[in-house]
Amino acid sequence: MEAKAIQLIQDTAVLANAKQLDTHMPAIALPRESAVISLEKFQLNRSRFRGVLVTSSLADFSSYVAAKTDGNTWGFVDGDRMTCTVFFNLGDQDTPGHGDFLSTLTLKKTAAFIAVEAAAGSKHSQKDLSDFIEDWAPNLIALDAQGEQVDLRRAAGAIRSITIEQARKSEHVVGDMSSSRSAMDQIEAKSADGLPATLLFQVIPYEGLKSQTIQLRVAVLTGGDQPVLRLRWIGEAQLREDLAQEFKEVVAQEVGASTQLTIGTFTLA
Known part of the structure; x- marks a missing residue:
């Protein structure tokens, strides 16, 4: 029997008996050459809402956050980069979300x-x-x-x-046992x-x-x-610190009522 035919029989057996593995993360055994294909694009609507808004307008950012928040959002303010990112589906430890529906504000330098x-x-x-x-x-x-x-x-x-x-000044001092000379350019x-x-x-x-x-x-x-x-x-360093602090205060004033804010950055692992 050819190797290809043997592989086909093995793959068919695996598919017929595929079961969820007893692991903490959901996993299933499938043939090596199988692929997972999403059918979402064939549906009338997407399975869930997701997307990223990127803006430099503080007013548009705050109005968007206020419109999309559901009481379970979380924002992260980075004063060094003058950015704020709000996640709308981050979830929590008990019910973690995908974190792929968010809005990012990056203030634009004039x-x-x-x-x-x-x-x-x-x-x-x-x-x-x-x-x-x-x-x-x-x-x-x-x-x-x-x-x-x-x-x-x-x-x-x-x-x-x-x-x-330019001016040059020279001075000579002579003694019985020594002498000195100095010159200065101005x-x-x-x-x-x-x-x-x-x-x-x-x-x-x-x-x-x-x-x-x-x-x-x-x-x-x-x-x-x-x-x-x-x-x-x-005073450049002090001014940049003041700008970072002002940015944090402005963001808190604009979107603090719509979402919880934390100083720092957040990356999904």
Whole structure:
């Protein structure tokens, strides 16, 4: 008898006597070449509701959660990634659900916040920084070293016309038994219009959160052939912590009445 025929007889016997195995997880013995095929697509309706909503709109997220919740939902807030995921069929330990009907909110950074993040993390030529000031003038306030406000057009012009001054001071000391010599180079960047010392950038970082003021300290690097400017974000770490906390509070205010919330992330195993 051919091997294929023998295998067919064995598979037929297994199918005829297939029974649920005595295991904790439901299992059944089937022929090796058999496949499990879902017939759901041939039904008039799906067997159960499932799907994922992904949105960056806090208002749409909260209204969707309120409409779909049945009192057994659970949400997880990740302040580091500015996301919130609500499961509608997660269930509990006694009656676990599939966890495949959910909604995820990921707050979207505004264009202004993306721009200030890029500006604070880069070195700039004179033209680049002056263009940045002109492009985002509605969001900016320039201050001099004394904290007085400076006209933005004047600040941009001062950055375009930086002069590097270099001075060298030498000192010689001669004694009966010794001598010493020291030299000091002093390099200073100046502008006839007065360079701005600080830029205050007013921005709504994420859609749905409140406005923030970001302080950018202006520094001039004089080591190369041309001056290079850098913006140092003062208090960046603290601001990001504040944004994460505000996000948690806003989410709790918007959907806290519809679902239980937990700080963290949840992954189905």
